[in-house]
Amino acid sequence: xxxxxxxxxxxxxxxVLARVSAMCSNRGFNIHSLAVGPTHMAGRSHITMVVDAPxxxxxxxxxxxxxxxxxxxxxxxxxALETEVMMVxxxxxxxxxxxxxxxxxxxxxxxxDLTSNTIAFEISGTPRHLGDFLDQIRPYGIVDxxxxxxxxxxxxxxxxxxxxxxxxxx
Amino acid sequence: xxxNHFTGSHSLLRSLEHEGVEVVFGVPGGxxxxxxxxxLDSPIRHVLARHEQGxxxxxxxxxMATGRVGVVFATSGPGATNLITPLQNAKMDxxxxxxxxxxxxxxxxxSDAFQEAHTTGLAMHCTKHSxxxxxxxxxxxxxxxxFHLASTGRPGPVLVDFPKDVLNAVTEWRTPTLSGLPGYKxxxxxxxxxxxxxxxxxxxxxxxxxYVGGGVIRAxxxxxxxxxxxxANVPVVTTLMGRGAFPxxxxxxxxxxxxxxxxxxxxxxxxxxxxxxxxxxxDDRVTGDVASFAPGAKxxxxxxxxxxxxxxxRADIPIVGDARSVLTAMVERVTxxxxxxxxxxxxxxxxxxxxxxxxxxxxxxxxxxxxxxxQYFIERLHAITGGDAVVTSxxxxxxxxxxxxxxxxxxxxxxxxGGLGTMGFxxxxxxxxxIARPDEVVFAIDGDGCFQMTAQELIxxxxxxxxxxxxxxxxxxxxxxxxxxxxxxDGRISASDLGTTVPDYPKLAxxxxxxxxxxxxxxxxxxxxxxxxxxxxxxxxxxxxIDPEEMVFPMVPAGGSNxxxxxxxxxx
Numbered sequence: 257x258x259x260x261x262x263x264x265x266x267x268x269x270x271x272v273l274a275r276v277s278a279m280c281s282n283r284g285f286n287i288h289s290l291a292v293g294p295t296h297m298a299g300r301s302h303i304t305m306v307v308d309a310p311x312x313x314x315x316x317x318x319x320x321x322x323x324x325x326x327x328x329x330x331x332x333x334x335x336a337l338e339t340e341v342m343m344v345x346x347x348x349x350x351x352x353x354x355x356x357x358x359x360x361x362x363x364x365x366x367x368x369d370l371t372s373n374t375i376a377f378e379i380s381g382t383p384r385h386l387g388d389f390l391d392q393i394r395p396y397g398i399v400d401x402x403x404x405x406x407x408x409x410x411x412x413x414x415x416x417x418x419x420x421x422x423x424x425x426x
Numbered sequence: 427x428x429x430n431h432f433t434g435s436h437s438l439l440r441s442l443e444h445e446g447v448e449v450v451f452g453v454p455g456g457x458x459x460x461x462x463x464x465x466l467d468s469p470i471r472h473v474l475a476r477h478e479q480g481x482x483x484x485x486x487x488x489x490m491a492t493g494r495v496g497v498v499f500a501t502s503g504p505g506a507t508n509l510i511t512p513l514q515n516a517k518m519d520x521x522x523x524x525x526x527x528x529x530x531x532x533x534x535x536x537s538d539a540f541q542e543a544h545t546t547g548l549a550m551h552c553t554k555h556s557x558x559x560x561x562x563x564x565x566x567x568x569x570x571x572x573f574h575l576a577s578t579g580r581p582g583p584v585l586v587d588f589p590k591d592v593l594n595a596v597t598e599w600r601t602p603t604l605s606g607l608p609g610y611k612x613x614x615x616x617x618x619x620x621x622x623x624x625x626x627x628x629x630x631x632x633x634x635x636x637y638v639g640g641g642v643i644r645a646x647x648x649x650x651x652x653x654x655x656x657x658a659n660v661p662v663v664t665t666l667m668g669r670g671a672f673p674x675x676x677x678x679x680x681x682x683x684x685x686x687x688x689x690x691x692x693x694x695x696x697x698x699x700x701x702x703x704x705x706x707x708x709d710d711r712v713t714g715d716v717a718s719f720a721p722g723a724k725x726x727x728x729x730x731x732x733x734x735x736x737x738x739x740r741a742d743i744p745i746v747g748d749a750r751s752v753l754t755a756m757v758e759r760v761t762x763x764x765x766x767x768x769x770x771x772x773x774x775x776x777x778x779x780x781x782x783x784x785x786x787x788x789x790x791x792x793x794x795x796x797x798x799x800x801q802y803f804i805e806r807l808h809a810i811t812g813g814d815a816v817v818t819s820x821x822x823x824x825x826x827x828x829x830x831x832x833x834x835x836x837x838x839x840x841x842x843x844g845g846l847g848t849m850g851f852x853x854x855x856x857x858x859x860x861i862a863r864p865d866e867v868v869f870a871i872d873g874d875g876c877f878q879m880t881a882q883e884l885i886x887x888x889x890x891x892x893x894x895x896x897x898x899x900x901x902x903x904x905x906x907x908x909x910x911x912x913x914x915x916d917g918r919i920s921a922s923d924l925g926t927t928v929p930d931y932p933k934l935a936x937x938x939x940x941x942x943x944x945x946x947x948x949x950x951x952x953x954x955x956x957x958x959x960x961x962x963x964x965x966x967x968x969x970x971x972i973d974p975e976e977m978v979f980p981m982v983p984a985g986g987s988n989x990x991x992x993x994x995x996x997x998x
Contacts, residue, residue: 267609270558271546278550317733323555323575326609 259288260312261336261408264303264319265327268294272324276303279322285315289340291405300326304407335411341404342386343368345376347397356396363389374399434562434593435460438526439468441569441602447497449473449488449861450526451481455501456541457528460593462499473861473890478505480854480883482512486521487858490841491816491868493646495522495576496858502528503541506587507548511848514552516583518845519667520644522576523583524569525553532560532589545587554582559589562597570602579612580731581644612730616747616755624702624726624743625658625759631700631724633775634660637683637712640667640844641705641729641749643837648672650753651704657760659769661779663691665706666825667844670834680779681788684712685982686826689786689991690779692980695720696988697778704728705749708738709845710984718987728752786993788830790976796947797973800824800899803951804831804871807897810955815867816859818842820852820876823905826978828871850879856894857887867895867959874900874924874931881934887965888939895958896935896967901974902926909977913998926971935967944969 266272273292280287289306307315312330319328331338348356356375360367365379379389383406390398438461442450449471454462465472475481478500485496496516500509506527516523530539549556555575557568572584628634642651648671655662655678662672663683672679681688683695695701701723706712713719716738727734727741728749735744745752792802804827813833818841819825825842834840841859843851852870860868877898887894908922932942941961945954945968958966981992992998 271550274547275550282551314733314737317737321731321733323607323610 258309258333259306260309261331261333261338261406262305262307262312262316262319263329263331263408263410264305264325265295266301266303267324267326268299268301269324272301273303275322275324276319279318280315283314283318285311289405291407293407304405306406329410331408331410336408337411338382338406338408339380340383340386340406341378341380343376343378343402344390344393344398345369345374345400346393347373347399348375349373352396356393359392363392365389376400429598430596432596432598433460434559434565434588434595434597436464437562437565437597437599438569438588438593439464439470440599441566442470442497443468444566444602445495445569445573447495450497450499451475451484451488451858452499453478453481453501453505454499455505455528457502457530457590458499458505458526458588458593459528460590461526461528461588472499473857473886473892475854475886476882477880478508479511479850480880480886482509482523482525483515483848483851483854483880484858484861484883484886485523486512486516487818487841487855488862489516489521489523489858490855491838491859491862493522493644493838494862495524495573497524497526499526500528501541502530502545503543505541506543506545510548510552511846513549513583513585515843515846515848515851517552517554519843520581520640521583522581524572524576525583525585527585527587528593529558529587529589531591533591535589545585549585549587552583553585554580556585556587558587559592562592562595565597566599566602567606571604571606574604574607575610579610613732613746614730614748614751616728616745616752618755620743620745621752621755622759624745625756625763627700627724627726627743628658628660628702628760629763629770632770632772633698634658634700634702634772635680635694635698636660636662637665637695637701637703637706638662638668638671639665639704639706642668642671643705645705645730645749646837647705647750647753648837650750650757652676653757654753654760657757657764657769659772660702661694661776663687663695664834665709665712665844666829666842668706669829669840670837673835674833675835680783682829684709685714685984686830686978686980687712688788688830689980689993690782692982692988692991693782694779695723698723700724700726702726702728703741704753705730707734713738714982714986714988718989786980792948794948798945798948798951798970799976800827800901800970800972801831801976802948803897803899803970803972804828806951807869807871807955808832810952811867811869811959815839815869816841816863818852818855818859818868818870820872821847821849822873822876823901823909823978824871824873824876824899827899832871849876852876853880853894853896854883856896857883857892860887860892860894870894870896872896872898873905874898874902874926875904877931878924878929882938884935884938884940884965884967892965893962894965896965898931898967898969899972900926900931900969901972901976903974905974906978912977913995914983926974931967931969935965940965940967942967942969944971946971
């Protein structure tokens with residue numbers, strides 16, 4: 257199943273995320289990941305959504321219908337800049353620390369906690385980068401794993417995105 | 427400088443006056459109390475309903491009879507939850523509505539306070555948009571936005587929730603702006619290239635059908651629709667919500683398609699090579715089984731809501747825009763074509779349509795000695811009024827018969843609950859419609875099951891001096907439920923019998939200050955209708971005891987293909 261990534265600019269108002277998720281649950285859209293945060297523009301938040309492909313056109317239209325949604329863009333898979341953050345704790349006896357640390361270094365993962373028999377890493381990168389890292393450390397035994405939603409932005413913008421809140425309304 | 431006597435409540439009323447509101451329907455309560463005080467000094471009329479659901483349907487009836495925004499007031503908690511049905515009803519039927527609800531004080535929100543409900547959370551699922559007002563200074567802009575959202579683009583319900591302290595806070599009123607809606611820009615004009623392509627497709631089509639619905643009525647596009655149908659020589663089907671958008675007496679009118687549609691209308695869509703869909707949403711009651719719906723048809727889909735286009739059926743030519751603007755543009759282009767050549771004759775297609783109309787008409791048999799057939803009553807009502815009435819209905823058999831046997835000639839003359847199928851809609855909607863159009867006869871064609879759900883709003887009609895007429899077509903059952911039980915559940919009647927004797931409808935009507943009549947024999951029908959029409963100072967309820975065996979046909983069973991239309995029980 258191919259996934260699609262949507263970049264959604266919304267008004268930064270109470271309840272906007274609830275409206276987006278209520279609409280998705282009402283209409284049965286299957287959301288794989290959703291991340292929300294501020295933007296460089298005052299009063300605007302950015303939502304990154306990852307959804308199943310067959311639903312994406314209708315989802316885009318339904319998002320547009322929400323009054324607080326300002327812009328919906330589908331990001332070209334492969335050309336968008338995508339990042340996730342993951343924290344993962346794996347079993348690790350003292351004798352294995354060197355080996356595991358070496359693997360983590362290769363992936364740019366940072367150790368954030370160490371106990372007598374586990375080690376926790378924080379890593380960010382593309383979904384594929386995180387997947388590859390997981391494949392390498394899985395044999396040690398994953399004890400705990402937390403992942404952020406995916407955030408994404410266009411790789412290159414021909415026309416800079418400008419928002420004009422006072423633009424004409426009909 | 428702030429006037430210490432001017433509060434959020436005054437600002438609310440001032441804002442409603444600024445929007446041109448002449449009437450609000452509502453029920454007071456603790457949290458909304460502050461707003462009811464300045465109402466006494468406002469030119470706005472308040473109609474005191476007996477239940478918030480009734481108030482909501484009255485506001486819908488008012489809006490559906492005029493095209494203007496209906497306004498309803500309710501208090502927090504149960505007041506607001508009682509409004510959920512009208513809100514969802516208005517959402518499904520794209521009716522412009524603004525709901526003003528009281529809320530517990532800001533500091534108490536989230537504490538499970540007395541009469542607290544998470545109104546904006548509930549409204550998220552059944553409105554076009556909703557607001558929680560956090561400062562009285564926001565009131566002018568929010569009310570202006572609410573009316574703008576309710577009445578533009580695809581119309582719908584908007585709820586504004588007012589914590590009690592916001593209503594009591596000292597504030598000032600200023601002329602509102604729409605600067606708070608950066609993401610709301612509905613498209614009105616259809617894309618000229620798409621309009622051109624659509625007209626070319628219509629001209630080239632040999633079996634076209636105009637499939638029109640409530641969007642044409644909301645846009646006030648009847649003259650443009652008639653002009654297009656005539657200039658392009660295309661037959662027209664009108665959905666349940668679109669009845670009246672195109673005159674039934676017109677030579678190009680085929681009537682209502684779908685589950686209980688006229689055979690010719692449903693079959694015309696099945697066999698069409700082109701559907702010109704305007705202000706419709708390919709509802710399941712129209713399409714039946716989508717996979718086998720209109721298999722040979724290309725689709726031009728015009729709608730003000732882009733999300734409706736392609737939602738159910740792929741459109742070959744999608745046109746986002748207001749029905750009136752797009753139809754105007756289409757008529758201009760077709761009229762240019764007519765200078766060059768006459769309209770396509772499509773003689774074979776029209777001959778085929780005539781044949782279907784003649785061989786499969788709507789029909790019933792009235793035994794002169796009774797029992798009364800609902801269809802006969804409706805035909806007589808239409809004949810005696812000359813069709814000069816606003817008709818409301820509830821949901822079920824009586825609704826289908828009203829749609830079949832009333833001849834609709836004008837938009838805004840048919841007010842019913844289409845999308846949500848809300849039983850009990852007819853009586854309160856009639857009250858709202860009568861307020862909007864006091865000089866016209868407003869007739870609720872209701873069923874006994876529906877009537878029992880909201881009949882107490884006749885008390886409102888009496889006390890507020892809003893005289894309506896109600897025909898209770900009494901078959902002693904939830905008739906449509908029972909029809910399905912007879913047809914699809916081996917005749918096992920489960921919980922759908924209501925009995926015909928309790929309540930005593932004329933007595934119930936009299937108790938609510940109305941005139942109550944009862945007819946049981948076909949000979950009494952005309953006399954009762956004439957008597958009802960002669961009474962102008964009070965509401966009148968006619969109980970029409972009808973044949974409980976009568977069923978609604980034609981019928982396509984739920985999920986069935988529109989290729990297989992049952993004209994009677996023998997076809998199922």
